[in-house]
Amino acid sequence: MPALRLDDIELNVRVDGPEDAPALLLCNSLGTTLSMWDAVTTILARRFRVVRYDMRGHGGSGAPPGPYTIERLGRDAQGLLDGLGIARAHVCGLSMGGLVAQWLACHAADRVERVVLANTAAKIGNPASWRERAASVREKGMGELASTLPARWFTEAYIATHGDDAKRMQDTLQGLRPEGYAACCEAIAEADFQPLLSGVRAPVLVIAGTADPVTTPAHSDALAEAIHDARRVDLPASHLSAVEAPAAFAAALMPFLAEPRVRLDDRERHARGLEIRKAVLGTEHVERSMHRLSATNDEFQDLITRYAWGEIWTRPGLPRHTRSLLTIAMMVALNREAELRLHLRAARNNGVTRDEIKEVLLQTAIYCGVPAANSAFHLAEEVFAEQDRATRPPE
Template sequence: MPFDRLNDVVLHHRADGPKGAPVLVLINSLGTDDRIWDDVVTRLAGDFRIIRYDKRGHGLSEVLPAPYRMADHSADLAALLDHHGIARALVVGLSIGGQIALGLAAETPERLAGLVLMDTAHKIGDADSWNARIAAIAKDGIAAIGDQILSRWFTPAFRRPDNAAFTGYSNMLLNSPVEGYLGSCAALRDADHTETARNLAVPTLCMVGDQDGSTPPELVKQCAGLIGGARFEIVAGAGHLPCIEQPEATAKLIADFAGEVFGKDASR
C-alpha cells in the first residue's frame, strides 16, 4: 500500500500488471477512492501496467484544507507519472478524473498516448449548483445530500436495499473526508476545459452510462463533439459509475481502445 509525498501532498497509489506493458492510469470520481476500479483492473491487469491512486482529499491520501484547484489535481497526476517513471500513458478519467486528465492535456499533452473520458465533460455544472452543494455539506455533512448523489450514481436496479455492493459504495461516499470533498467541489466549480477539448489532439474515447444522472449522455456526447475524431460510446445498464455497475463492458471498451492507441504508438 504505497504512500509518497508528491507535489507536496501524500498520495496513496498502487500499480498492477506487468512492468513494461502499456500503461493505463485510472482516476476516480468525486467522493470515491481507487477501489471503484477493482473489477475493471482484474480484467485488464494481464495486458497492461495499471496505475491508480486516491486524489488529494480522498481515500487514504492526505486531506489538505479546501478549496482545491483543478490545476492542483493535474499537478498531482503529473508528479505521480514522474514517480513511476512514466513518460506517456493512456489516462482514463471518471467524472472529476476526466477534468484532471484534461488539465494534464492542457499543460503537457505530450504525456498522453490517449484519453478515455468517462462520465465527464469539458464543464460540469455551474457555480450556483456547486456553491449550493458546498453550503449544504459544510452545514450538515455529505449525508445531507447523500441520497441525491447516489440516485445519480447508480441505476434503480443497483440501488436495492438487499444489494450489499450498494450499501458498501454508499458508505464509501458517506465516509469521504468532508474537507477533501469540499475542496474538489470548488475545483469542479471553477474548472472549464472547453478550449482544451477543442484543441485536444490525442486519440480520445468518451463513454457514459445510459442512466448517468450526474453527467448525462447528452452532455458527454456534447463534449465528444468538441474533440476532433473522438469516439462516443454508451454503456447500457449503468449510471455515473460504469466501472462498478458494468465492469465487463467498461473494461472491454477501455481494452479495445487501448489496443488501437498502443498499436499505433511504437514509442510506448
C-alpha cells in the first residue's frame, strides 16, 4: 500500500492477510525495517490481518531530525491504526518495538487486545551508552556500527548456516539514515517502563532468546513478573528471534493470540475502569470523586467505574476520541451542564481539538436546538479560557 501520512511524517506500511481477520500490529527493532517480519508474516497472515511498518527514522518512513521519544514512536503506531481504521489490535514488538508495544499497553490500553514483548525489557541498557552511540553514528555514519552488530543479533550457528540472510540484515542497517537511527537511540535512552508495568491489564506474552546478549532471559523474567497477566516463552535464538527462528516465533504467537479473552471479574473491571476514567477525565478530578465517597454514593461510584468506564469506554468498536465527541453532543442534547463542562475539559485528554468541538456544537444547533447550542458555546468558551489561563506562564 502507499505510504500513510501522519501529522509530520509518512510511514512505509504493508498489510497482509484477510481484511476481516483480527488485526496484528508488528513493531520493528532498532536498525531494521518491516522486512524483518517477512518469514513470520508468511505464517501469521493465514489467520491475522498483519500490519507492519518501518518505524520513524527507518527504511521507507520519514526521518525528521531528532531526538525522538518512545511516546512519539508510540503515537506514530496509534496514528497508523487510526489511518487504517483499526479500533483495536494485537501488538507485537521486538527490542525497540517492544518498548513501543509497552507504551501502547500503558497509555493506549483501549487500542490493545493482546501484547507480545519479544527480546525487550522495561529499560534497555543505560542512557549514556545510547547517547554515545547516537553521537558516533551522526559523526561517522552507519558503516562501523553495521560491521559489529550482526554478531549481537544472531548466534554463530545461524550466521554459519544463513550467512546471506545475516548479510542482508547488515546491509539494511548500513543503508539507514544516520539521523533517524541516532534519534531512535535517544528515544531508547530515555525509556523506562518499570514504574508502569503493574498497571498493564492486557494479556502479555514475553519472548526471550536463550542466547540473547542484549535483552537477556533475565530481562524477560523481570517483565513477566511485573505484569499482572503475563507468560514466558524461550526460543533458541539470539536478539532477533523473529528472524532467526520464525517458525518457533509464530508457533508461540498463534495459540496465545487466538485465545478468547476471559471476562474480567468485578475487581479487575473496576481497576481497568478506574485507569480509563483517570485517562479520560483527568487524575485530579477522579481522585477528588474518590475522596468524596460516602455510604450513600460508594456503590454508585463503583457501578459507573466498572460499567461506564471498565466496559463501555474500553470497547473496541470506537476510539476514545470519537466517544468523547459523542458524549459532548449527548450532554448538550440532555442539557446536562455540569457533565458537559466535565467532558469539555476532558476532551483534550482524548486528542479532541477545539475545532472538532466547534463542529459538534454546530451540529447540535441543528439537531438539539439553537438555545441548547448557544449555552454550550458559552460553556466551551469558559472552559477554553480556563485551560488557557492554566497553561499561561506566570508573568
